[in-house]
Amino acid sequence: xxxxxxxxxxxxxxxxxxxxxxxxxxxxxxxxxxxxxxxxxxxxxxxxxxxxxxxxxxxxxxxxxxxxxxxxxxxxxxxxxxxxxxxxxxxxxxxxxxxxxxxxxxxxxxxxxxxxxxxxxxxxxxxxxxxxxxxxxxxxxxxxxxxxxxxxxxxxxxxxxxxxxxxxxxxxxxxxxxxxxxxxxxxxxxxxxxxxxxxxxxxxxxxxx
Numbered sequence: 001x002x003x004x005x006x007x008x009x010x011x012x013x014x015x016x017x018x019x020x021x022x023x024x025x026x027x028x029x030x031x032x033x034x035x036x037x038x039x040x041x042x043x044x045x046x047x048x049x050x051x052x053x054x055x056x057x058x059x060x061x062x063x064x065x066x067x068x069x070x071x072x073x074x075x076x077x078x079x080x081x082x083x084x085x086x087x088x089x090x091x092x093x094x095x096x097x098x099x100x101x102x103x104x105x106x107x108x109x110x111x112x113x114x115x116x117x118x119x120x121x122x123x124x125x126x127x128x129x130x131x132x133x134x135x136x137x138x139x140x141x142x143x144x145x146x147x148x149x150x151x152x153x154x155x156x157x158x159x160x161x162x163x164x165x166x167x168x169x170x171x172x173x174x175x176x177x178x179x180x181x182x183x184x185x186x187x188x189x190x191x192x193x194x195x196x197x198x199x200x201x202x203x204x205x206x207x208x209x
Contacts, residue, residue: 003107003108003109003110003164003201004107004108004110005074005105005106005107006074006106006107006108006163007070007104007106008070008071008074008078008079008082008104008105008106009068009069009070009071009079009082009103009104010068010069010070010079010082010083010085010086010101010102010103010104010182011066011067011068011069011086011101011102011103011104012066012067012086012089012090012098012100012101012178012182013065013066013098013099013100013101013102014065014066014067014096014097014098014099015064015065015096015097015098016062016063016064016065016066016067016089016093016096017093017096018062018063018064020093021062021067021089023039023041023051023053026039026053026060026062027039027053027055029088029089029092029093030060030085030088030089030092031055031056031085032088033055039053039054039055040053040054040055041053041054042054050063054072056081057071057072057073057078057081058070058071058072058078058081058082058085059071059072059082060085067086067089069082069083069085069086070082076185076186076189079103079105079185079189080185080186083103083182083183083185084182084183086101086182087179087182087183090175090176090178090179090182091175091179094175096175097173098172098173098174098175098178099171099172099173100169100170100171100172100178101169101170101172101178101181101182102167102168102169102170103167103168103181103182103184103185103188104165104166104167104168105165105166105168105188105189105192106163106164106165106166107163107164107165107196107201108161108162108163109161109162109163109164109201110161111160111161112157112160112161112162113200115199115200116155116157116162116199116200116201117157119140119155119199120138120139120140120155120156120157120162121138122138122140125138136158136159137156137157137158137159138156138157139154139155139156139157140154140155140156141153141154141155144195146168146188146191148170148177148181149168149169149170149171149181150168150169150170151166151167151168151169151188151191151195152165152166152167152169153165153166153167153195154167155199164196164199164201166188166191166192166195168181168184168188168191
């Protein structure tokens with residue numbers, strides 16, 4: 001079945017100081033670039049104060065509650081580079097109160113095979129249909145232990161299309177523990193392949209480098 005990667009990223013939930021994580025602060029602290037190095041800054045015109053810093057195929061989006069870093073190229077190798085930017089942020093700003101870290105690997109499925117529809121369908125759908133309501137979207141989620149954290153696996157459908165999402169999540173207020181979690185991208189990419197195959201998505205094909 002055709003699959004398309006979408007929305008991969010690394011996220012660290014915490015009380016990030018945006019007075020420090022300015023575009024210039026991101027250049028210096030997260031990318032380690034010398035003064036005068038060019039970076040790309042994208043500003044959202046409809047969201048005052050919101051911006052993205054782009055360098056070497058990595059997109060950094062700071063906010064007061066989370067630091068999100070996404071690769072432009074959606075491969076395991078690129079996700080590992082994005083994750084390393086989060087690691088540098090944790091090491092450069094160890095005083096930042098943190099709560100969790102996550103790595104997200106997502107796929108859009110352009111065609112939903114019957115076996116995946118069967119996994120998402122439930123008696124709840126029938127109950128709504130019997131009462132005269134049309135179910136236009138549905139999802140099912142399972143949380144699996146990946147010590148010392150979890151992986152949240154979500155399958156969702158909208159019409160004939162679907163989405164398969166893997167969220168590798170760890171709660172911790174200790175920066176060093178979150179660093180260890182964020183450095184497991186190759187392992188998590190292999191696990192995402194195994195989980196995709198377990199639900200019949202055999203051509204997710206996450207390349208491991």
